[in-house]
Amino acid sequence: MYSQRMDHLPPYLFARIDELKGEKIRQGVDVIDLGVGDPDLPTPEHIVDALCTAARDPKNHHYPSYTGMLAYREAVAEWYSGRFGVDLAPKTEVLALIGSKEGIAHIPEAFVNPGDYVLAADPGYPVYKTSTLFAEGKIHAMPLTAENGFLPVLDDIPADVATQAKLIFINYPNNPTAAIAPKSFFAEVVDFARDNGIVVVHDNAYSEITFDGYTAPSFLEVDGAMEVGIEMHSLSKTYNMTGWRIGMACGNPEIIAGLGRVKTNIDSGAFDAIQHAGITALTGPQDCVRDACRIYEERRDVLVKGLSEMGFEVSSPKATFYVWMAVDDSMKFAAELLDQAGIVATPGVGFGTHGDGYVRFAITRSVERIEEAVGRMREMNL
Numbered sequence: 139m140y141s142q143r144m145d146h147l148p149p150y151l152f153a154r155i156d157e158l159k160g161e162k163i164r165q166g167v168d169v170i171d172l173g174v175g176d177p178d179l180p181t182p183e184h185i186v187d188a189l190c191t192a193a194r195d196p197k198n199h200h201y202p203s204y205t206g207m208l209a210y211r212e213a214v215a216e217w218y219s220g221r222f223g224v225d226l227a228p229k230t231e232v233l234a235l236i237g238s239k240e241g242i243a244h245i246p247e248a249f250v251n252p253g254d255y256v257l258a259a260d261p262g263y264p265v266y267k268t269s270t271l272f273a274e275g276k277i278h279a280m281p282l283t284a285e286n287g288f289l290p291v292l293d294d295i296p297a298d299v300a301t302q303a304k305l306i307f308i309n310y311p312n313n314p315t316a317a318i319a320p321k322s323f324f325a326e327v328v329d330f331a332r333d334n335g336i337v338v339v340h341d342n343a344y345s346e347i348t349f350d351g352y353t354a355p356s357f358l359e360v361d362g363a364m365e366v367g368i369e370m371h372s373l374s375k376t377y378n379m380t381g382w383r384i385g386m387a388c389g390n391p392e393i394i395a396g397l398g399r400v401k402t403n404i405d406s407g408a409f410d411a412i413q414h415a416g417i418t419a420l421t422g423p424q425d426c427v428r429d430a431c432r433i434y435e436e437r438r439d440v441l442v443k444g445l446s447e448m449g450f451e452v453s454s455p456k457a458t459f460y461v462w463m464a465v466d467d468s469m470k471f472a473a474e475l476l477d478q479a480g481i482v483a484t485p486g487v488g489f490g491t492h493g494d495g496y497v498r499f500a501i502t503r504s505v506e507r508i509e510e511a512v513g514r515m516r517e518m519n520l
């Protein structure tokens with residue numbers, strides 16, 4: 139019944155974990171879910187208010203524009219300029235997305251011919267791989283290892299793969315490893331992409347979720363980046379708006395136009411009322427973002443301290459709401475955590491074979507629940 143393409147899709151790990159979690163809850167277990175990376179904090183009130191007002195205005199009840207309202211694209215450009223010092227032309231260098239996952243899922247359609255290589259990190263956000271498979275491209279996995287600070291080693295990519303590659307996905311601050319990248323890495327990617335004629339897609343979903351005084355850069359800050367790439371960004375993680383489905387693609391106008399052409403033929407844009415709320419988010423007070431980071435930082439400290447005291451070697455991430463920890467066998471570890479302690483963590487192998495040997499904890503639960511989880515793990519004698 140289903141296409142052969144569907145056979146190539148990896149099982150969506152989170153769906154399987156949800157099943158196991160559901161079973162535990164039915165058995166009456168008080169499950170602590172540190173699995174899926176979805177903020178538990180609410181969307182700030184002024185953004186919700188903006189949506190309510192805009193939703194009541196009949197002007198917003200029609201098909202939106204394909205590219206996003208000009209006012210939304212201008213707000214994105216203004217935010218990029220203030221936050222990163224990157225100048226974007228709203229009409230040609232900014233495109234509204236129905237969440238950045240949507241942009242990531244569609245971009246290979248515009249640039250990848252059947253059999254072309256796409257370079258993506260392993261472990262990595264699963265959509266880079268599945269979108270490549272839908273476009274009938276081939277993934278070349280770039281291993282992320284602790285020795286390399288979880289940055290891909292571009293010199294390790296075979297020359298014939300590099301010349302046949304059409305697209306490279308990068309993502310820093312990184313999900314799932316929580317690693318950050320120096321701007322010098324982005325500069326290397328620009329050179330590599332220019333030498334090999336590759337489109338760069340930097341996924342910057344976590345640029346605002348940073349700690350200890352660290353500020354994450356935009357890929358577009360680097361010299362030459364605008365010539366070779368775009369950045370996918372999103373309001374999801376910054377403003378606790380995962381359910382709203384609003385993001386943006388920014389950068390090279392030809393690449394933006396290619397993605398725009400695909401989207402025009404598939405979707406009809408993001409609800410205008412949500413774009414109005416997005417404008418409020420991007421142009422309004424930003425203390426809500428700093429407050430959220432402080433909350434994540436406290437949770438991170440509790441979890442990292444607890445795990446370290448149990449003897450795990452775990453570093454304290456400078457960004458994202460994930461803690462990435464080395465374990466012997468990621469599937470076995472995650473299964474035992476759920477079985478014996480009612481804690482959901484994501485086995486690293488779900489993000490790629492090089493993720494085996496790690497688990498990912500999402501610190502998207504209250505500090506009390508994280509303390510409770512640490513207490514339960516202590517009793518397990520891991």
Ligand SMILES: *Cc1c(COP(=O)(O)O)cnc(C)c1O
Pocket residue numbers: 175236237238239240263309313341343371372373374375380383384385
């Ligand atoms: C959450 C996430 C996204 C997707 O966010 P949207 O809600 O679709 O904007 C994209 N990339 C990474 C790495 C993520 O973790």
